[in-house]
Amino acid sequence: MPQSKVIVIDYGSQVTQLIARRVREAGVYSEIHSCAATADEVAAMEPSAIILSGGPASVGENDAPTLDPGLLALNIPVLGICYGMQLLAESLGGELERSSTREYGPAELRFDSQCLLWDGIAGPTRVWMSHGDRVLAPPPGFAVTGSTATLNVAAMADERRRIYAVQFHPEAHHTTSGQDMLRNFLFRAAGLAPDWSMASFAERIIGEMKERIGNKHVVCALSGGVDSTVVAVLLHRAIGKNLHCIFVDNGLLRLKEADEVAEYLREHFDLNLTVVQAQEIFLSRLAKVEDPEQKRKAIGRAFIEIFEEEAKKLPHADFLAQGTLYPDVIESTSHKGPSAVIKSHHNVGGLPEKMRLTLIEPLRELFKDEVRKVAEEIGLPDFIVWRHPFPGPGLAIRVLGEVTKERLDVLRSADSIVQRELRESGWYRRVWQGFAVLLPLRTVGVMGDGRTYEHVVALRIVDSVDAMTADWSRVPPDVIARISTRIINEVSGVNRVVYDVSSKPPSTIEWE
Ligand code: XMP
Numbered sequence: 001m002p003q004s005k006v007i008v009i010d011y012g013s014q015v016t017q018l019i020a021r022r023v024r025e026a027g028v029y030s031e032i033h034s035c036a037a038t039a040d041e042v043a044a045m046e047p048s049a050i051i052l053s054g055g056p057a058s059v060g061e062n063d064a065p066t067l068d069p070g071l072l073a074l075n076i077p078v079l080g081i082c083y084g085m086q087l088l089a090e091s092l093g094g095e096l097e098r099s100s101t102r103e104y105g106p107a108e109l110r111f112d113s114q115c116l117l118w119d120g121i122a123g124p125t126r127v128w129m130s131h132g133d134r135v136l137a138p139p140p141g142f143a144v145t146g147s148t149a150t151l152n153v154a155a156m157a158d159e160r161r162r163i164y165a166v167q168f169h170p171e172a173h174h175t176t177s178g179q180d181m182l183r184n185f186l187f188r189a190a191g192l193a194p195d196w197s198m199a200s201f202a203e204r205i206i207g208e209m210k211e212r213i214g215n216k217h218v219v220c221a222l223s224g225g226v227d228s229t230v231v232a233v234l235l236h237r238a239i240g241k242n243l244h245c246i247f248v249d250n251g252l253l254r255l256k257e258a259d260e261v262a263e264y265l266r267e268h269f270d271l272n273l274t275v276v277q278a279q280e281i282f283l284s285r286l287a288k289v290e291d292p293e294q295k296r297k298a299i300g301r302a303f304i305e306i307f308e309e310e311a312k313k314l315p316h317a318d319f320l321a322q323g324t325l326y327p328d329v330i331e332s333t334s335h336k337g338p339s340a341v342i343k344s345h346h347n348v349g350g351l352p353e354k355m356r357l358t359l360i361e362p363l364r365e366l367f368k369d370e371v372r373k374v375a376e377e378i379g380l381p382d383f384i385v386w387r388h389p390f391p392g393p394g395l396a397i398r399v400l401g402e403v404t405k406e407r408l409d410v411l412r413s414a415d416s417i418v419q420r421e422l423r424e425s426g427w428y429r430r431v432w433q434g435f436a437v438l439l440p441l442r443t444v445g446v447m448g449d450g451r452t453y454e455h456v457v458a459l460r461i462v463d464s465v466d467a468m469t470a471d472w473s474r475v476p477p478d479v480i481a482r483i484s485t486r487i488i489n490e491v492s493g494v495n496r497v498v499y500d501v502s503s504k505p506p507s508t509i510e511w512e
Pocket of ligand 1: 389391392467508
Protein backbone atom coordinates (compact mmCIF):
# COMPACT_ATOMS: atom_id res chain seq x y z
CA MET A 1 0.00 0.00 0.00
CA PRO A 2 1.29 3.49 -0.77
CA GLN A 3 2.43 5.51 2.23
CA SER A 4 2.03 9.00 0.80
CA LYS A 5 -1.35 10.64 0.55
CA VAL A 6 -2.10 14.15 -0.58
CA ILE A 7 -5.41 15.72 0.36
CA VAL A 8 -6.59 18.39 -2.06
CA ILE A 9 -9.01 20.71 -0.31
CA ASP A 10 -11.58 21.88 -2.82
CA TYR A 11 -12.49 25.56 -2.75
CA GLY A 12 -14.65 25.25 -5.83
CA SER A 13 -12.23 25.77 -8.71
CA GLN A 14 -13.29 24.21 -11.98
CA VAL A 15 -9.89 22.55 -12.21
CA THR A 16 -9.52 21.12 -8.70
CA GLN A 17 -9.67 17.63 -10.12
CA LEU A 18 -6.73 18.47 -12.35
CA ILE A 19 -4.59 19.12 -9.27
CA ALA A 20 -5.39 15.67 -7.89
CA ARG A 21 -4.74 14.16 -11.25
CA ARG A 22 -1.32 15.82 -11.63
CA VAL A 23 -0.36 14.58 -8.16
CA ARG A 24 -1.34 11.06 -9.18
CA GLU A 25 0.65 11.48 -12.40
CA ALA A 26 3.66 12.25 -10.21
CA GLY A 27 3.12 8.88 -8.51
CA VAL A 28 1.51 10.03 -5.27
CA TYR A 29 -1.95 9.00 -4.12
CA SER A 30 -4.35 11.90 -3.92
CA GLU A 31 -7.94 12.56 -2.90
CA ILE A 32 -10.18 15.62 -3.13
CA HIS A 33 -12.15 16.69 -0.08
CA SER A 34 -14.58 19.49 0.51
CA CYS A 35 -13.40 22.63 2.25
CA ALA A 36 -16.21 22.04 4.73
CA ALA A 37 -14.02 19.33 6.30
CA THR A 38 -12.65 20.37 9.71
CA ALA A 39 -8.98 20.15 10.64
CA ASP A 40 -9.79 17.13 12.82
CA GLU A 41 -11.49 15.37 9.93
CA VAL A 42 -8.54 16.10 7.65
CA ALA A 43 -6.08 14.95 10.33
CA ALA A 44 -8.00 11.67 10.61
CA MET A 45 -7.30 11.03 6.91
CA GLU A 46 -3.59 11.04 7.79
CA PRO A 47 -2.43 13.18 4.88
CA SER A 48 1.26 13.55 4.14
CA ALA A 49 0.68 16.89 2.45
CA ILE A 50 -2.23 19.24 1.82
CA ILE A 51 -3.01 21.33 -1.25
CA LEU A 52 -5.53 24.16 -1.05
CA SER A 53 -7.20 24.62 -4.43
CA GLY A 54 -8.28 27.75 -6.19
CA GLY A 55 -11.87 28.94 -6.17
CA PRO A 56 -14.17 31.65 -7.42
CA ALA A 57 -14.82 33.38 -4.07
CA SER A 58 -13.17 36.42 -2.57
CA VAL A 59 -11.59 35.93 0.86
CA GLY A 60 -13.61 37.57 3.63
CA GLU A 61 -16.72 37.99 1.47
CA ASN A 62 -20.06 36.81 2.84
CA ASP A 63 -20.28 33.05 2.59
CA ALA A 64 -16.72 32.73 1.25
CA PRO A 65 -15.18 29.43 2.31
CA THR A 66 -12.55 29.66 5.00
CA LEU A 67 -9.47 27.84 6.16
CA ASP A 68 -9.67 26.01 9.47
CA PRO A 69 -6.59 27.40 11.31
CA GLY A 70 -6.22 23.96 12.87
CA LEU A 71 -5.03 22.71 9.46
CA LEU A 72 -1.89 24.81 9.68
CA ALA A 73 -1.23 23.54 13.20
CA LEU A 74 -1.00 19.95 11.95
CA ASN A 75 2.59 20.57 10.90
CA ILE A 76 1.96 19.00 7.51
CA PRO A 77 3.41 20.60 4.34
CA VAL A 78 0.87 22.86 2.63
CA LEU A 79 0.67 24.29 -0.88
CA GLY A 80 -1.92 27.00 -1.50
CA ILE A 81 -2.92 27.66 -5.10
CA CYS A 82 -4.66 30.90 -6.15
CA TYR A 83 -7.58 31.28 -3.70
CA GLY A 84 -5.61 28.87 -1.49
CA MET A 85 -2.74 31.37 -1.46
CA GLN A 86 -5.05 34.22 -0.52
CA LEU A 87 -6.51 32.19 2.32
CA LEU A 88 -3.03 31.47 3.65
CA ALA A 89 -2.10 35.14 3.41
CA GLU A 90 -5.26 36.17 5.25
CA SER A 91 -5.03 33.53 7.99
CA LEU A 92 -1.38 34.12 8.73
CA GLY A 93 -1.42 37.92 8.82
CA GLY A 94 -0.51 39.00 5.28
CA GLU A 95 -2.13 41.83 3.36
CA LEU A 96 -4.69 41.29 0.62
CA GLU A 97 -6.15 43.57 -2.02
CA ARG A 98 -9.66 43.04 -3.31
CA SER A 99 -10.22 43.46 -7.01
CA SER A 100 -13.33 43.35 -9.10
CA THR A 101 -11.42 42.64 -12.30
CA ARG A 102 -9.74 39.35 -13.08
CA GLU A 103 -6.30 38.71 -14.52
CA TYR A 104 -6.68 35.78 -16.85
CA GLY A 105 -4.05 34.25 -19.10
CA PRO A 106 -0.31 33.73 -19.36
CA ALA A 107 2.32 35.67 -17.40
CA GLU A 108 6.10 35.49 -17.01
CA LEU A 109 7.10 34.45 -13.49
CA ARG A 110 10.42 35.73 -12.14
CA PHE A 111 12.04 33.89 -9.26
CA ASP A 112 12.75 36.45 -6.54
CA SER A 113 14.35 34.18 -4.01
CA GLN A 114 15.46 30.62 -3.74
CA CYS A 115 12.71 28.15 -3.04
CA LEU A 116 12.52 24.37 -3.16
CA LEU A 117 9.56 24.74 -5.53
CA TRP A 118 11.83 26.23 -8.20
CA ASP A 119 14.53 23.54 -8.00
CA GLY A 120 15.90 22.70 -11.43
CA ILE A 121 13.60 25.21 -13.18
CA ALA A 122 15.07 28.13 -15.12
CA GLY A 123 13.37 31.48 -14.61
CA PRO A 124 11.60 33.42 -15.87
CA THR A 125 9.00 30.86 -16.78
CA ARG A 126 5.51 31.01 -18.25
CA VAL A 127 2.63 30.52 -15.80
CA TRP A 128 -1.15 30.60 -16.12
CA MET A 129 -3.09 33.18 -14.11
CA SER A 130 -6.76 33.31 -13.28
CA HIS A 131 -7.46 35.50 -10.27
CA GLY A 132 -9.10 38.68 -9.05
CA ASP A 133 -7.78 39.43 -5.57
CA ARG A 134 -4.05 39.61 -4.90
CA VAL A 135 -1.59 39.42 -2.02
CA LEU A 136 0.08 42.79 -1.38
CA ALA A 137 2.37 41.71 1.45
CA PRO A 138 3.15 38.17 2.62
CA PRO A 139 2.57 37.15 6.25
CA PRO A 140 5.41 37.33 8.77
CA GLY A 141 7.91 34.54 8.25
CA PHE A 142 7.18 34.32 4.50
CA ALA A 143 9.56 35.31 1.71
CA VAL A 144 8.32 36.54 -1.65
CA THR A 145 9.60 33.84 -3.96
CA GLY A 146 8.16 34.95 -7.29
CA SER A 147 6.64 37.96 -9.04
CA THR A 148 5.31 39.01 -12.43
CA ALA A 149 4.97 42.30 -14.27
CA THR A 150 1.59 42.88 -12.61
CA LEU A 151 2.00 41.04 -9.29
CA ASN A 152 4.64 41.80 -6.70
CA VAL A 153 3.72 38.67 -4.77
CA ALA A 154 3.01 35.92 -7.28
CA ALA A 155 4.49 33.25 -5.00
CA MET A 156 5.54 33.11 -1.36
CA ALA A 157 6.89 30.54 1.06
CA ASP A 158 7.76 29.93 4.67
CA GLU A 159 10.15 27.05 4.09
CA ARG A 160 10.78 26.58 7.81
CA ARG A 161 7.11 25.69 8.30
CA ARG A 162 6.90 24.06 4.87
CA ILE A 163 4.05 26.33 3.73
CA TYR A 164 4.13 27.33 0.06
CA ALA A 165 1.77 29.42 -2.03
CA VAL A 166 1.45 30.38 -5.67
CA GLN A 167 -1.00 32.79 -7.27
CA PHE A 168 -0.88 31.00 -10.64
CA HIS A 169 -2.09 27.51 -11.58
CA PRO A 170 0.73 24.94 -11.65
CA GLU A 171 -1.81 22.24 -12.59
CA ALA A 172 -2.71 24.00 -15.87
CA HIS A 173 -0.97 22.75 -19.01
CA HIS A 174 -0.17 26.35 -19.93
CA THR A 175 2.13 26.65 -16.90
CA THR A 176 5.25 25.38 -18.65
CA SER A 177 7.03 23.98 -15.58
CA GLY A 178 3.88 23.41 -13.51
CA GLN A 179 4.36 19.67 -13.18
CA ASP A 180 8.00 20.18 -12.09
CA MET A 181 6.84 22.66 -9.46
CA LEU A 182 4.26 20.19 -8.14
CA ARG A 183 6.88 17.47 -8.11
CA ASN A 184 9.24 19.76 -6.21
CA PHE A 185 6.51 20.40 -3.67
CA LEU A 186 5.80 16.69 -3.25
CA PHE A 187 9.33 15.30 -3.29
CA ARG A 188 11.66 18.16 -2.29
CA ALA A 189 9.51 20.22 0.06
CA ALA A 190 7.23 17.57 1.56
CA GLY A 191 9.76 14.73 1.22
CA LEU A 192 7.21 12.22 -0.12
CA ALA A 193 8.04 9.12 -2.10
CA PRO A 194 6.43 8.32 -5.46
CA ASP A 195 4.92 5.08 -4.25
CA TRP A 196 1.62 5.01 -6.09
CA SER A 197 0.45 3.65 -9.43
CA MET A 198 -2.77 2.53 -11.04
CA ALA A 199 -1.98 -0.98 -9.80
CA SER A 200 -2.04 0.25 -6.22
CA PHE A 201 -5.27 2.13 -6.98
CA ALA A 202 -6.93 -1.18 -7.81
CA GLU A 203 -5.55 -2.75 -4.63
CA ARG A 204 -6.67 0.16 -2.51
CA ILE A 205 -10.19 0.11 -3.93
CA ILE A 206 -10.51 -3.63 -3.45
CA GLY A 207 -9.35 -3.29 0.17
CA GLU A 208 -11.69 -0.38 0.89
CA MET A 209 -14.66 -2.12 -0.72
CA LYS A 210 -14.08 -5.29 1.29
CA GLU A 211 -14.09 -3.30 4.47
CA ARG A 212 -17.07 -1.11 3.57
CA ILE A 213 -19.34 -3.85 2.24
CA GLY A 214 -18.46 -6.68 4.59
CA ASN A 215 -20.79 -9.58 3.90
CA LYS A 216 -23.60 -7.47 2.45
CA HIS A 217 -24.71 -7.64 -1.18
CA VAL A 218 -24.16 -5.22 -4.06
CA VAL A 219 -26.02 -4.83 -7.34
CA CYS A 220 -24.19 -3.38 -10.29
CA ALA A 221 -25.69 -2.02 -13.49
CA LEU A 222 -23.36 -3.26 -16.16
CA SER A 223 -23.48 -1.32 -19.43
CA GLY A 224 -20.70 -2.99 -21.38
CA GLY A 225 -18.53 0.11 -21.31
CA VAL A 226 -15.10 0.23 -19.74
CA ASP A 227 -16.24 2.14 -16.62
CA SER A 228 -18.90 -0.23 -15.36
CA THR A 229 -16.85 -3.27 -16.39
CA VAL A 230 -13.90 -2.05 -14.29
CA VAL A 231 -16.23 -1.44 -11.35
CA ALA A 232 -17.68 -4.93 -11.67
CA VAL A 233 -14.29 -6.61 -11.86
CA LEU A 234 -12.90 -4.67 -8.88
CA LEU A 235 -15.98 -5.49 -6.82
CA HIS A 236 -15.90 -9.08 -7.88
CA ARG A 237 -12.35 -9.28 -6.55
CA ALA A 238 -13.46 -7.61 -3.33
CA ILE A 239 -16.66 -9.49 -2.53
CA GLY A 240 -16.96 -12.32 -5.08
CA LYS A 241 -20.40 -13.89 -5.21
CA ASN A 242 -22.02 -11.10 -3.19
CA LEU A 243 -21.81 -8.96 -6.32
CA HIS A 244 -24.80 -9.25 -8.67
CA CYS A 245 -24.46 -7.69 -12.10
CA ILE A 246 -27.47 -6.83 -14.21
CA PHE A 247 -27.06 -6.09 -17.89
CA VAL A 248 -30.18 -4.70 -19.53
CA ASP A 249 -30.18 -5.20 -23.29
CA ASN A 250 -32.43 -2.33 -24.32
CA GLY A 251 -32.17 -2.97 -28.05
CA LEU A 252 -30.44 0.37 -28.43
CA LEU A 253 -26.94 -1.03 -28.40
CA ARG A 254 -24.39 -1.38 -31.17
CA LEU A 255 -24.21 -4.46 -33.29
CA LYS A 256 -23.17 -7.46 -31.17
CA GLU A 257 -21.85 -5.28 -28.36
CA ALA A 258 -24.06 -6.71 -25.62
CA ASP A 259 -23.10 -10.28 -26.45
CA GLU A 260 -19.40 -9.58 -26.65
CA VAL A 261 -19.11 -8.14 -23.18
CA ALA A 262 -21.41 -10.64 -21.49
CA GLU A 263 -19.52 -13.48 -23.15
CA TYR A 264 -16.16 -12.14 -22.08
CA LEU A 265 -17.21 -11.67 -18.46
CA ARG A 266 -18.81 -15.09 -18.29
CA GLU A 267 -15.73 -16.73 -19.73
CA HIS A 268 -13.15 -14.97 -17.58
CA PHE A 269 -14.86 -14.26 -14.29
CA ASP A 270 -17.08 -16.40 -12.21
CA LEU A 271 -19.44 -13.47 -11.95
CA ASN A 272 -23.15 -13.45 -11.05
CA LEU A 273 -24.47 -11.92 -14.26
CA THR A 274 -28.06 -11.55 -15.37
CA VAL A 275 -28.70 -10.41 -18.92
CA VAL A 276 -32.23 -9.08 -19.38
CA GLN A 277 -33.66 -9.05 -22.89
CA ALA A 278 -35.84 -5.96 -22.83
CA GLN A 279 -35.74 -4.73 -26.41
CA GLU A 280 -39.52 -4.85 -26.89
CA ILE A 281 -40.29 -2.85 -23.77
CA PHE A 282 -37.92 -0.04 -24.72
CA LEU A 283 -39.21 0.08 -28.29
CA SER A 284 -42.80 0.30 -27.13
CA ARG A 285 -41.96 3.10 -24.69
CA LEU A 286 -40.23 5.01 -27.47
CA ALA A 287 -43.09 4.74 -29.96
CA LYS A 288 -44.02 8.17 -31.32
CA VAL A 289 -41.55 9.95 -29.02
CA GLU A 290 -39.47 12.50 -30.91
CA ASP A 291 -38.20 14.92 -28.31
CA PRO A 292 -34.68 13.99 -27.09
CA GLU A 293 -35.40 14.73 -23.44
CA GLN A 294 -38.62 12.71 -23.59
CA LYS A 295 -36.64 9.83 -25.10
CA ARG A 296 -34.11 9.99 -22.27
CA LYS A 297 -36.89 10.09 -19.69
CA ALA A 298 -38.76 7.18 -21.23
CA ILE A 299 -35.57 5.13 -21.42
CA GLY A 300 -34.56 6.07 -17.88
CA ARG A 301 -37.96 5.07 -16.49
CA ALA A 302 -38.02 1.76 -18.35
CA PHE A 303 -34.50 1.02 -17.17
CA ILE A 304 -35.37 1.66 -13.53
CA GLU A 305 -38.48 -0.53 -13.70
CA ILE A 306 -36.65 -3.43 -15.29
CA PHE A 307 -33.65 -3.14 -13.06
CA GLU A 308 -35.82 -3.00 -9.94
CA GLU A 309 -37.80 -6.01 -11.08
CA GLU A 310 -34.63 -8.04 -11.65
CA ALA A 311 -33.03 -6.90 -8.43
CA LYS A 312 -36.06 -8.22 -6.52
CA LYS A 313 -35.16 -11.71 -7.65
CA LEU A 314 -31.70 -11.44 -6.06
CA PRO A 315 -30.70 -11.56 -2.40
CA HIS A 316 -31.41 -8.23 -0.72
CA ALA A 317 -28.72 -5.70 -1.59
CA ASP A 318 -27.72 -2.61 0.36
CA PHE A 319 -25.48 -1.07 -2.26
CA LEU A 320 -25.66 -0.05 -5.90
CA ALA A 321 -22.34 0.19 -7.72
CA GLN A 322 -21.82 2.35 -10.76
CA GLY A 323 -18.99 3.63 -12.88
CA THR A 324 -19.38 7.37 -12.37
CA LEU A 325 -16.25 9.28 -13.41
CA TYR A 326 -15.11 12.72 -12.39
CA PRO A 327 -16.53 14.48 -15.43
CA ASP A 328 -19.94 12.92 -14.64
CA VAL A 329 -19.89 14.58 -11.29
CA ILE A 330 -20.72 18.24 -11.31
CA GLU A 331 -19.57 19.52 -7.96
CA SER A 332 -22.22 21.81 -6.61
CA THR A 333 -20.59 25.03 -5.38
CA SER A 334 -18.38 22.68 -3.54
CA HIS A 335 -17.60 24.72 -0.43
CA LYS A 336 -21.16 24.01 0.66
CA GLY A 337 -20.14 20.42 1.18
CA PRO A 338 -19.36 17.27 -0.68
CA SER A 339 -22.83 17.04 -2.21
CA ALA A 340 -22.36 16.23 -5.86
CA VAL A 341 -24.99 16.15 -8.54
CA ILE A 342 -24.91 13.53 -11.24
CA LYS A 343 -25.64 14.75 -14.77
CA SER A 344 -29.35 14.52 -15.35
CA HIS A 345 -28.78 12.15 -18.25
CA HIS A 346 -26.88 9.56 -16.25
CA ASN A 347 -28.45 6.17 -16.90
CA VAL A 348 -29.06 4.97 -13.37
CA GLY A 349 -30.27 8.34 -12.06
CA GLY A 350 -33.17 7.85 -9.67
CA LEU A 351 -32.42 4.23 -8.83
CA PRO A 352 -30.60 4.61 -5.52
CA GLU A 353 -33.37 6.67 -3.91
CA LYS A 354 -36.12 4.45 -5.25
CA MET A 355 -34.51 1.24 -4.12
CA ARG A 356 -33.02 2.74 -0.96
CA LEU A 357 -29.55 1.73 -1.98
CA THR A 358 -26.30 3.35 -0.97
CA LEU A 359 -24.20 4.32 -3.96
CA ILE A 360 -20.73 2.93 -4.50
CA GLU A 361 -18.72 4.86 -7.07
CA PRO A 362 -15.11 3.73 -6.85
CA LEU A 363 -14.02 5.65 -9.96
CA ARG A 364 -15.55 9.00 -9.15
CA GLU A 365 -12.19 10.73 -8.79
CA LEU A 366 -10.79 9.48 -12.08
CA PHE A 367 -10.69 10.65 -15.65
CA LYS A 368 -11.40 8.30 -18.52
CA ASP A 369 -7.75 7.78 -19.44
CA GLU A 370 -6.99 6.90 -15.82
CA VAL A 371 -9.81 4.34 -15.83
CA ARG A 372 -8.31 2.84 -18.96
CA LYS A 373 -5.01 2.48 -17.10
CA VAL A 374 -6.79 0.68 -14.25
CA ALA A 375 -8.56 -1.51 -16.82
CA GLU A 376 -5.22 -2.47 -18.32
CA GLU A 377 -3.76 -3.10 -14.87
CA ILE A 378 -6.51 -5.53 -13.99
CA GLY A 379 -6.01 -7.34 -17.27
CA LEU A 380 -9.09 -6.38 -19.31
CA PRO A 381 -8.69 -6.89 -23.06
CA ASP A 382 -8.18 -4.05 -25.54
CA PHE A 383 -11.68 -4.26 -26.94
CA ILE A 384 -13.05 -3.28 -23.54
CA VAL A 385 -10.24 -0.96 -22.42
CA TRP A 386 -10.36 1.16 -25.56
CA ARG A 387 -14.08 1.03 -26.27
CA HIS A 388 -15.41 4.49 -27.06
CA PRO A 389 -17.84 6.03 -24.58
CA PHE A 390 -21.41 5.19 -25.47
CA PRO A 391 -24.44 7.07 -24.11
CA GLY A 392 -26.88 5.32 -21.77
CA PRO A 393 -29.86 6.01 -24.09
CA GLY A 394 -27.77 4.44 -26.85
CA LEU A 395 -28.77 4.60 -30.48
CA ALA A 396 -32.14 6.13 -29.55
CA ILE A 397 -30.50 9.56 -29.43
CA ARG A 398 -28.69 8.89 -32.71
CA VAL A 399 -31.84 8.00 -34.61
CA LEU A 400 -33.11 11.56 -34.83
CA GLY A 401 -36.88 11.79 -34.62
CA GLU A 402 -38.97 8.72 -33.97
CA VAL A 403 -37.17 5.51 -33.02
CA THR A 404 -38.40 2.41 -34.78
CA LYS A 405 -36.93 -1.06 -35.15
CA GLU A 406 -36.33 -0.44 -38.88
CA ARG A 407 -34.57 2.88 -38.36
CA LEU A 408 -32.48 1.39 -35.54
CA ASP A 409 -31.41 -1.41 -37.87
CA VAL A 410 -30.37 1.04 -40.59
CA LEU A 411 -28.32 3.02 -38.07
CA ARG A 412 -26.80 -0.12 -36.56
CA SER A 413 -25.56 -1.28 -39.97
CA ALA A 414 -24.12 2.13 -40.85
CA ASP A 415 -22.54 2.43 -37.40
CA SER A 416 -20.90 -0.96 -37.59
CA ILE A 417 -19.17 0.15 -40.79
CA VAL A 418 -17.89 3.25 -39.00
CA GLN A 419 -16.55 1.12 -36.15
CA ARG A 420 -14.92 -1.41 -38.45
CA GLU A 421 -13.26 1.20 -40.69
CA LEU A 422 -12.00 3.26 -37.76
CA ARG A 423 -10.40 0.15 -36.31
CA GLU A 424 -8.92 -1.06 -39.56
CA SER A 425 -7.42 2.32 -40.41
CA GLY A 426 -5.84 2.57 -36.94
CA TRP A 427 -7.93 5.65 -36.08
CA TYR A 428 -10.19 4.05 -33.47
CA ARG A 429 -7.75 4.57 -30.60
CA ARG A 430 -6.72 8.01 -31.76
CA VAL A 431 -10.18 9.55 -31.50
CA TRP A 432 -12.44 10.00 -28.49
CA GLN A 433 -15.67 8.84 -30.11
CA GLY A 434 -16.79 8.02 -33.62
CA PHE A 435 -20.30 7.08 -34.69
CA ALA A 436 -23.09 7.43 -37.22
CA VAL A 437 -26.29 9.43 -36.81
CA LEU A 438 -29.44 8.78 -38.81
CA LEU A 439 -31.06 12.04 -39.86
CA PRO A 440 -34.83 12.42 -40.12
CA LEU A 441 -34.81 13.65 -43.66
CA ARG A 442 -34.44 12.31 -47.18
CA THR A 443 -32.50 13.64 -50.10
CA VAL A 444 -32.38 12.91 -53.80
CA GLY A 445 -29.71 10.71 -55.31
CA VAL A 446 -29.05 8.67 -58.37
CA MET A 447 -28.25 4.99 -58.41
CA GLY A 448 -27.85 3.08 -61.65
CA ASP A 449 -30.41 4.57 -64.01
CA GLY A 450 -32.83 5.59 -61.34
CA ARG A 451 -33.47 8.50 -59.06
CA THR A 452 -33.44 7.73 -55.34
CA TYR A 453 -35.00 9.59 -52.45
CA GLU A 454 -33.46 8.21 -49.30
CA HIS A 455 -31.93 8.85 -45.91
CA VAL A 456 -28.86 10.80 -44.83
CA VAL A 457 -26.30 9.51 -42.36
CA ALA A 458 -24.05 11.97 -40.52
CA LEU A 459 -20.62 10.90 -39.35
CA ARG A 460 -19.55 12.30 -36.00
CA ILE A 461 -15.93 11.69 -35.05
CA VAL A 462 -14.41 13.80 -32.29
CA ASP A 463 -11.23 14.36 -30.30
CA SER A 464 -11.54 15.10 -26.62
CA VAL A 465 -9.97 14.43 -23.24
CA ASP A 466 -13.05 14.31 -21.05
CA ALA A 467 -16.04 15.08 -23.30
CA MET A 468 -16.48 18.50 -21.70
CA THR A 469 -14.99 20.07 -24.82
CA ALA A 470 -14.36 18.40 -28.15
CA ASP A 471 -13.34 19.10 -31.70
CA TRP A 472 -14.07 17.21 -34.90
CA SER A 473 -11.32 14.76 -35.73
CA ARG A 474 -9.11 15.42 -38.71
CA VAL A 475 -9.47 11.86 -39.93
CA PRO A 476 -7.82 11.49 -43.38
CA PRO A 477 -10.22 12.01 -46.29
CA ASP A 478 -9.58 8.51 -47.65
CA VAL A 479 -10.83 6.95 -44.39
CA ILE A 480 -13.98 9.08 -44.55
CA ALA A 481 -14.37 8.27 -48.23
CA ARG A 482 -14.23 4.56 -47.51
CA ILE A 483 -16.78 4.80 -44.73
CA SER A 484 -19.08 6.83 -46.96
CA THR A 485 -18.80 4.53 -49.96
CA ARG A 486 -19.39 1.45 -47.87
CA ILE A 487 -22.42 2.90 -46.09
CA ILE A 488 -24.06 4.05 -49.32
CA ASN A 489 -23.34 0.76 -51.08
CA GLU A 490 -24.13 -1.61 -48.24
CA VAL A 491 -26.86 -0.03 -46.16
CA SER A 492 -30.10 0.03 -48.04
CA GLY A 493 -32.16 3.17 -47.52
CA VAL A 494 -29.14 5.52 -47.28
CA ASN A 495 -27.94 7.55 -50.28
CA ARG A 496 -25.90 10.32 -48.65
CA VAL A 497 -23.24 10.64 -45.93
CA VAL A 498 -22.10 13.96 -44.44
CA TYR A 499 -19.23 14.72 -42.03
CA ASP A 500 -19.94 16.84 -38.95
CA VAL A 501 -17.33 19.62 -38.60
CA SER A 502 -18.63 21.31 -35.43
CA SER A 503 -16.74 21.71 -32.17
CA LYS A 504 -18.10 21.48 -28.64
CA PRO A 505 -18.97 24.08 -27.49
CA PRO A 506 -21.13 25.41 -29.05
CA SER A 507 -22.28 22.08 -30.53
CA THR A 508 -22.45 18.92 -28.44
CA ILE A 509 -20.92 15.55 -29.26
CA GLU A 510 -24.28 13.82 -29.67
CA TRP A 511 -26.85 15.27 -32.03
CA GLU A 512 -29.71 14.93 -29.55
P1 XMP B 1 -22.60 15.68 -25.29
O1 XMP B 1 -23.51 15.26 -26.39
O2 XMP B 1 -23.31 16.26 -24.10
O3 XMP B 1 -21.92 14.35 -24.78
O4 XMP B 1 -21.48 16.56 -25.78
C1 XMP B 1 -20.87 14.29 -23.85
C2 XMP B 1 -20.58 12.84 -23.58
O5 XMP B 1 -21.68 12.25 -22.90
C3 XMP B 1 -22.27 11.22 -23.67
N1 XMP B 1 -23.72 11.38 -23.53
C4 XMP B 1 -24.47 10.63 -22.70
N2 XMP B 1 -24.13 9.64 -21.86
N3 XMP B 1 -26.39 9.41 -21.23
C5 XMP B 1 -25.09 9.03 -21.13
O6 XMP B 1 -24.81 8.10 -20.36
C6 XMP B 1 -26.81 10.41 -22.06
O7 XMP B 1 -27.98 10.75 -22.12
C7 XMP B 1 -25.78 11.05 -22.83
N4 XMP B 1 -25.80 12.09 -23.73
C8 XMP B 1 -24.53 12.26 -24.14
C9 XMP B 1 -21.77 11.44 -25.09
O8 XMP B 1 -21.75 10.23 -25.83
C10 XMP B 1 -20.39 12.02 -24.85
O9 XMP B 1 -19.46 10.99 -24.56
